[in-house]
Amino acid sequence: MHITWLELRDFRSYEALRFEPDQTVNILVGDNGQGKTSVLEAIGYLGTTKSLRGVADEALIREGASSAVIRGSFDGRASETVIECEIPREGRRKILVNGKRPARMRDVLTTVPVIAFLPDDLDVIKRGSAVRRDYLDDLAARLWPQAAAFQTDYDRALRQRNALLRQEGRAADPVTLDVWDERLAIAGAQVLQHRRAVATMLQSHLEDSYLVVGGSGALRWSYRSTWGSDGVMDDDGLVGAFVASLGARRAKELEIRSTTVGPHRDEPELMLDGRNARSKASQGEQRTIALALRIGAYRLIEEVRNQTPILLLDDVFSELDPSRAARVLDLMPTGQVFVTTAREDEVPIRGRRWSVRDGKVSP
Secondary structure, three states: OEEEEEEEEEEOOEEEEEEOOOOOEEEEEOOOOOOHHHHHHHHHHHHHOOOOOOOOHHHHEOOOOOEEEEEEEEEOOOOEEEEEEEEEOOOOOEEEEOOEOOOOHHHHHHOOOEEEEOHHHHHHHHOOHHHHHHHHHHHHHHHOHHHHHHHHHHHHHHHHHHHHHOOOOOOOOHHHHHHHHHHHHHHHHHHHHHHHHHHHHHHHHHHHHHHHOOOOOOEEEEEEOOOOOOOOOOHHHHHHHHHHHHHHOHHHHHHHOOOOOOHHHOEEEEEEOOEEHHHHOOHHHHHHHHHHHHHHHHHHHHHHHOOOOEEEEEOOHHHOOHHHHHHHHHOOOOOOEEEEEOOHHHOOOOOEEEEEEOOEEEO
16 A cells, blocks of 8 residues: 655645655655644544544634645555545544545545554553553554454543533432443443453564564563453443442442543553563663564454555654664565655655755655
């Protein structure tokens, strides 16, 4: 899979851009603030339907503009796919695939495989459990379209249940709560099963990648459930365990008006030699783990989807010594790569050079 052209209108600092990259390696060179990362962000948005930087859609619209538009054409093994995203300052965004609204928005997530290496990748190790839950959920949604559907169902049921718990002036109806307990449990069991599948399938890639990029020790996922799911493997058993856990905590949850157990409160952690990498790993070890996570995700998408992801490397090589940078690239099969850098001599691979300056990209 590779992108053949990218068009931007009023996106970030770009008033208008038409960019036709090379099918292999593209090196975007320019000073900070010139728009290098925005090109990668636009490609990433077409593949993931959200900003790689984790910002709200409104932040992507050029100052003074009413909307932003991203369009890109992607060439796969058998066909070409054009994806267009219009992001308005007010109202709902519009996403088209080959000129039509997709029947299910989640299907867009598996259309264009993209993996990005960003300077803030350390967040998945250093920050709280929510970031690691999101990492597992996002990767699951990009591997299996149904995973995103279960996540949506779970979030909807959680909002409804919390709304019942927060009713003013009267107690929540127990029968209605029972209904939402069941719905929450059915969706929650599937969210957990998909997280487990990602963590299990990722494990071998994670171990290999960590050692190859210079890490030492045993790296693995640990997953602590808040609702009695540890050791329960079948769907019916998970639903039963979740419903029972909600029932046991109902009185307390009515008091505090919030759902206190479920996948939204689970605690996935990365363990290095049995130690929590968030608090015990050094800065260097955490950086190596972050690299291994991205490489593992790249290889897992390739394995499950049978597609080579587009690789986005945002100022990554300034943080790596040459030998480690070379090892990172050796783990990636040949595909389309985009690299941003302020110094071309830091990039350990050859490719087509593009100058990025004042919102323009030129050879």
